[in-house]
Amino acid sequence: MLTDEERDKIEEELRNYPSRRAGCVEALRVVQEHRGWVADEHIVDLAPMLGMTVHELDEIATFYPFIFRKPVGRHVIFVCDGLACWVMGLDAVIEALTHWLDVSWGGTTKDGRFTLLPVACLGECDRAPALKIDNDVYGGVSAETIETILEKYT
Template sequence: MSTADTNVVKLADLPKPQDFRLSETEREDILHEISQYPEARAASIEALKIAQRRLGWVPDAAIAEVATLLGVSTAELDGVATFYNLIYRQPVGRHVITICDSVACYLTGYEATRDALIETLGIQPGQTTADGRFTLLPICCLGACDHGPVLMIGEDTHLDVTPDTVPAMLEAYE
C-alpha cells in the first residue's frame, strides 16, 4: 500500500445517517425559500443547500423530508440533487476543492495545478483525505475562464492558481 493510499478515506465506508431529520430551523428556512417562488419545486436547490449545511452532504433521509416539503417525489428531488454538482450525495471533507477542468483552464495549466493538489493532499480526484479535511473534485467550469487555472475551496474562488501557490493556499483551511 502506498503512502497516498493511507491518506484516503473511502467515502463508501463512512456511516450514512439513516435517521436524519431536518431541524425546526432548517424546516422553517426551507419553508421561507418556498414562499419566495410561485411554485414550491422552484426552491429545490436552495432547499437542498439548507439540508446540506449540517452534514456537508445530503443523505437519502434528507431527500425524503425535503421532497415532502416541496411536494415533489423523492426521485424527482434526487434527480435535481445528482444533477447539480454542488450538492453532495455522499460524505465529503470539511473543505471541498473543486478544480475547473474546462478547456480554458486546461490550456492555462490545469494539469500541473491538479498534479500539485494531488501531491500535496496525497489523494486523487474524487477522494477525501484521511483526516476528513479535504475532498478533491473536478468540475467542468467555474466561470472565470480569463483567470485559469481556477479552483474553489468551499465558497472561496482562487484565480490564476499555480503549482507553487497550492501548498500555502491549502494551509489557510483548517
C-alpha cells in the same frame, strides 16, 4: 429525518419562490448547510414538502455539483475541469494537489480536511487555471502557489 429547525428554515426560504418546486435547490442547500451533505433519507423527507417525487428531487440533487450526496471534508476544493484551464496548465495543478493531499478525484484526505472534486467551468477562464475552495475562487493557480493557498484552510 429532517429536524424542526430545518423544516422551518426550508419553509421560510420557499416563501421566496413562485412555487415550492422552484425552491428545491435552496431546500437542498438548507439541508446541506445543517448536515454537511444530503443523504438519501433527506431526499425522501424533503420531496413531499416540495410536491415532488423522490426520483425527481434525487435527479436534481445529483445534477448540481455543489450539492453533496456523500460526506465531504471540512473544505471542498472544486477544481475547474474546463478547456481553458486545461490549456493553461491544469495538469500540473492537479498533480500538485493530488500529491500534496494524497487523494484522487472525489477523495477526502485522511484527516477529513479536504475533499477534491472536479467542476465545470467556474467562469474564471481569463484567470485559468482556476479552482474554488468553499466560497473562495482562485485564478492563475499554479503548482507553485497551491501549497500557500491550502495553508489558509485548517
